[in-house]
Amino acid sequence: MKLFKRNENRGFTMVELAIVLVILAILAAIAVPLYLQYVESARAGEAQEAIAAIMAAAKVQHAETGQWPTDMRQLHRLQLDRLTEERWRFIIIPGTHGIQSVQATSTGQMPGGAGKIVRFNAQEGKWNGYGFD
Secondary structure (H helix, E strand, O other): OOOOOOOOOOOOOHHHHHHHHHHHHHHHHHHHHHHHHHHHHHHHHHHHHHHHHHHHHHHHHHHHHOOOOOOHHHOOOOOOOHHHHHHEEEEEEEEOOEEEEEEEEEOOOOOOOOOOEEEEEOOOOEEEEOOOO
16 A cells, blocks of 8 residues: 555656746847847948949049049949838038048838937048947
């Protein structure tokens, strides 16, 4: 005769489940911000590529005419991707000796939202703004 009945139903206790949930929450708290930063830099990469093309076109125009462009409409040979033009608005900020900077501002078509700014400082050769700071 058995005095103690052994419970054959094996499973996880509430404490074990709570520990697993805490570990998952900690991993998510670390991974989500890193993922969002990665997504921002990828979206900013689209603007960065277009700004590099703008700077190249501006250098070609300067070599041909001796004048640096002060407006995007002056870059007749520049051809950006249609989707990039829908997602970003570009402006050239002239400096005393050439271009001071080129700035891209996102539109409502960009998945990250409108109003994000990516800027290339041509005088210093530095990038800043959305996806860089």
